[in-house]
Amino acid sequence: MEVGFLGLGIMGKAMSMNLLMNGFKVTVWNRTLSKCNELVAHGASIGKTPAEVINKCKITIAMLSDPAAALWVVLDKDGVLEQICGGKGYIDMSTVDPETSCRINEAITSKGGQFLEAPVSGSKQPAETGQLVILAAGDKALYEAAMPAFDILGKKSFFLGQVGNGAKMKLVVNMIMGSMMNAFSEGLTLADRSGLNPRDLLDVLDLGAIANPMFKGKGPAMLQNNYSPAFPLKHQQKDMRLALALGDENSVPMPVAAASNEAFKKARSMGLGDMDFSAVFETLKVLKHSS
Ligand SMILES: NC(=O)C1=CN([C@@H]2O[C@H](COP(=O)(O)OP(=O)(O)OC[C@H]3O[C@@H](n4cnc5c(N)ncnc54)[C@H](OP(=O)(O)O)[C@@H]3O)[C@@H](O)[C@H]2O)C=CC1
Ligand SMILES: O=CC(=O)O
Numbered sequence: 001m002e003v004g005f006l007g008l009g010i011m012g013k014a015m016s017m018n019l020l021m022n023g024f025k026v027t028v029w030n031r032t033l034s035k036c037n038e039l040v041a042h043g044a045s046i047g048k049t050p051a052e053v054i055n056k057c058k059i060t061i062a063m064l065s066d067p068a069a070a071l072w073v074v075l076d077k078d079g080v081l082e083q084i085c086g087g088k089g090y091i092d093m094s095t096v097d098p099e100t101s102c103r104i105n106e107a108i109t110s111k112g113g114q115f116l117e118a119p120v121s122g123s124k125q126p127a128e129t130g131q132l133v134i135l136a137a138g139d140k141a142l143y144e145a146a147m148p149a150f151d152i153l154g155k156k157s158f159f160l161g162q163v164g165n166g167a168k169m170k171l172v173v174n175m176i177m178g179s180m181m182n183a184f185s186e187g188l189t190l191a192d193r194s195g196l197n198p199r200d201l202l203d204v205l206d207l208g209a210i211a212n213p214m215f216k217g218k219g220p221a222m223l224q225n226n227y228s229p230a231f232p233l234k235h236q237q238k239d240m241r242l243a244l245a246l247g248d249e250n251s252v253p254m255p256v257a258a259a260s261n262e263a264f265k266k267a268r269s270m271g272l273g274d275m276d277f278s279a280v281f282e283t284l285k286v287l288k289h290s291s
Contacts, residue, residue: 001025001148004053004060005044006073006080007094008035010229011120012063014127015093015153020044022130022152029053049078059089059146066238067100074104086112089142093118093134095174095235097242098164105138105163114142117163119170120154124230131155135173137166168246175243175257177214178236178277182260184215185281188222198223218278227272227279234273236280237264 001024005016008030020026020042027045028036029052036046047053050073054060060080064070070092074080080090090108092101092115101117108115115138122132134150134157136143143159150157160166191201202219205211221227240261247254263280272279 002027002057002059003149004029004047004057006030006050006053006060006062007064007069008039009063009065010124010232011093011127013039014124015061015063015132016044017042018128018130019149019152024149024152027053027056050074050080051078051082054080054083054088054090058087059091059142059149061091061093061146061149064092064094065235066094067096067242070094070096070100070104074107081107081111084108084111084113089114089116089139089145091116091118091142091146093120095119095170095239095242096167097171097245098167101163101167114139115163116142116146117166118143118146118150118157119166121170121173122154126155127153134158135160135166135169137161138163171239171243171246174236174239175254178240178264179256179260180212180214181218181236181277181280182263184219185222185263185278185284188219188281189284218276221276222278222281225282227275227282229274229276231277232273233264233267233275233277233279236277237261237268237273240264 003024003026005026005028008028016026016028016039027047028039029047029050030036040046064073084090090113092104105115116136117138118134118136120132120134126132130152132154134154137160160169188198191198205215244257244261263283266283267280
C-alpha cells in the first residue's frame, strides 16, 4: 500500500518509519525538509510540498503540531487542497479541536475528497512500536481503506462517528492525563518535602489502585530531572487549553483541569515548552527556592 505522510516531528517520524519498515511505500513531506533525510535513507520518497504528496498518493496522513499547523498545511499555497479530489483520502492524526477538524473536513469534502480525523493516544514509544490507540471519526469508507495502515500504527482503532468526535475523545483523555501529571508532581514534591523518600512513593503507588504506566514510566526519570521529550509540554498545554474550551462550550466546570493548565503555562513561561510534559514538576521546585 502507498501512503503520503505530512509532518515528521516526534510522532510523525516514528509513525512513517513504522509504515516504511512494514512494507508500505511512503512519500514524506515536512516543513523543515532536512527532517525527511532519515526516512529517505530507509526508502521513502520526498514530496516538495503537501500538494505534491497528495497528487502522488491515494491516502495521505498528517501529524502536525496544533490547529494552526493543521489548517496551514491544508489551506495555504501548495497545500493539500490544491490537489485533493474525488478518489483521494486525507487523514489528520494531529491533536486539534473539533472546530478545526470540521473546517478541514468541509474544505476536503468540498473538493470531492474523503476526510477522517484520527488523533492518537500513546506517545513516542507506542508510535515506534505500533501500539497507539487510534480515535477515528468521519468517512467510514476511508477508515476501512486505511485499516491496513492503522493495524501497523496502533494496537486498537475506534470509529467514533461524525467528524469532531475523535478530537473530543482525544481532548478528554489528555485533559485527564495532564491533570494526573500535576497531581503526581505535587505528590512527589510533598513526599520529598515532608521527609519521605519519593522513590518509596513510586513503589507504593505501583502496587495500589492508582498504579498506571505513566507514573511507572515517567516517575524515575522525573526524580533525575530527566525531561527528554516524548510528549512536548507545549503540546500538553495546547490540549489542556482546547479541552477547557470544550468544557466552556458544554458548561462543564473543570477546576482541576484549569489549575493544571495554569501549571503548564507556568512551565512554558520558564522555557520548558520543548521538554517532556513531566517537566511541569519543575514549577514546584521554583516555589521551594523562592520560599
Ligand atoms: N509526542 C506525543 O507523545 C504525542 C503527540 N500527539 C500530538 O501529535 C501531534 C504532533 O506531535 P509531535 O510529533 O510530538 O510534535 P513535534 O513538535 O515533534 O512535531 C510537530 C510537527 O508539526 C510541524 N509543524 C509545526 N508547525 C507547522 C506549520 N505552521 N506548518 C507546517 N508544519 C508545521 C513540525 O514541522 P517542523 O519540523 O518544520 O517544525 C513537525 O513536523 C501534536 O498535535 C501532538 O499534540 C499525540 C499523541 C502523542
Ligand atoms: O498525547 C499524548 C499522549 O501521550 O497520548
